[in-house]
Amino acid sequence: MTAITHHISDDLLDAFVTGNLSHPFAVVVAAHLSLCDTCRARAEAAEMLGGALLDRIAPTSVSAGARDRLLDALDRAPLPRPPIQRSGIFPAPVMQALGGQPPKWRMLGGGIRQQILSADAEGSLRLLYIPPGRAVPEHSHGGLELTLVLQGSFSDSEGRFGRGDVETAHDEIDHQPIAGSEAPCICLAATDAPLRFRAAIPRLLQPLFRI
Numbered sequence: 001m002t003a004i005t006h007h008i009s010d011d012l013l014d015a016f017v018t019g020n021l022s023h024p025f026a027v028v029v030a031a032h033l034s035l036c037d038t039c040r041a042r043a044e045a046a047e048m049l050g051g052a053l054l055d056r057i058a059p060t061s062v063s064a065g066a067r068d069r070l071l072d073a074l075d076r077a078p079l080p081r082p083p084i085q086r087s088g089i090f091p092a093p094v095m096q097a098l099g100g101q102p103p104k105w106r107m108l109g110g111g112i113r114q115q116i117l118s119a120d121a122e123g124s125l126r127l128l129y130i131p132p133g134r135a136v137p138e139h140s141h142g143g144l145e146l147t148l149v150l151q152g153s154f155s156d157s158e159g160r161f162g163r164g165d166v167e168t169a170h171d172e173i174d175h176q177p178i179a180g181s182e183a184p185c186i187c188l189a190a191t192d193a194p195l196r197f198r199a200a201i202p203r204l205l206q207p208l209f210r211i
Contacts, residue, residue, distance in 0.1 A: 004036050006165035012146075013039065017046045024118060024125035024190035028146045028166065030093040031188055035164040089151045089163075094127075094188055103127050110134060123192035130154065130179040130187070138176035143193030145169040150188060153180035 008016075008029055015021040016029045033040045090098065097117045105113035111131040118125045123143075130136060132152070146168055153162040156175040161167050169175065179185035 004038070004162075004164040006159070006161055006167060007036065008032055008039050008042075008166055009168060012168070013042055014046060017043055022122040022192065024123040024192070025144070025146055027093050027097055027117075027125055028148050028188055028190045031091045031150075032148050032164065032166050034091040034093060089186060091150075094150070097125065098127075103129075105129055112136060123190060125188070125190045128185075128187045128189055130177070130185040132179055132181050132184060135176050135178040138174070140174040141169055141171050141191070141193065143171065143191065145189060145191045147177075147190075148188045150186045152183040152185035154178060154185045154187070155180065 012021065012025065012029060016026055021029060033043055098115075103115045105115055105127075107113055111134055113129040115127045116124060117127065127150075128136075130152075146166060147161070148166050149161050149163050151163060153160060154177040155161070156167075156177045158167060158169075158173065158175060160180075162180075167177075
C-alpha cells in the first residue's frame with residue numbers, strides 16, 4: 001500500500017477528539033484514522049493530553065439541568081474512536097454509515113455515481129465512484145469539503161491523492177479531480193455547503209443530485 005501523505009489538519013483533529021466536529025466530517029475523519037497510523041497516534045496523544053488537563057481541574061457540583069445537557073451532548077456525539085476493522089475497501093465507520101450493506105449507487109452521468117449517506121443542516125456525506133481517467137466537473141466551494149480516497153486515486157491542482165489520503169478543500173480552491181487510470185476511484189466526501197460548478201449543465205442538475 002502506498003504511504004499516506006495527505007493528513008487531517010490539527011484544527012479538524014482537535015475538533016474531532018473533543019466531539020465538536022459535525023457528523024459528516026466526523027465520519028470522514030474517523031475513516032481516515034482507521035487507515036492512518038500517523039493521525040491515529042496524533043488523536044490518541046490529543047486525548048491523553050485532554051485527559052491530563054481534566055485531571056488537574058478541581059471537581060465542582062453541577063445542576064441537574066447541566067448534567068442532563070451534558071448527557072444529551074454525549075448521546076449526540078458524532079462518533080466514538082474509530083475501530084480498525086475493515087470490510088473490503090470500506091473502513092468500519094463507512095460500513096456503519098452504509099448500515100452494513102453494499103453501496104446503492106445512483107448515476108450522475110459519464111459513469112460517475114454516488115450514494116448520499118446523510119444530508120441535513122450540518123452538511124452532506126456521500127460516496128463517489130469515478131471511472132478510471134474520468135474527471136468530475138470543475139468546481140469551487142461555498143464552504144469546506146473533505147474527501148477521503150478509499151480505492152484508486154485522483155489528481156487535481158493540489159496533487160495526487162491515493163487510498164487513505166484526505167483532500168481538504170475550501171472556498172479558495174478551484175479544482176477538477178481526475179481519477180487515476182489504475183482503478184475506479186471511490187471516495188468518501190463531506191461538505192457543509194453546495195459546490196460551485198463552472199459549467200452550466202452541472203449547475204442545472206445540482207438540485208436533482210443534491211451536490
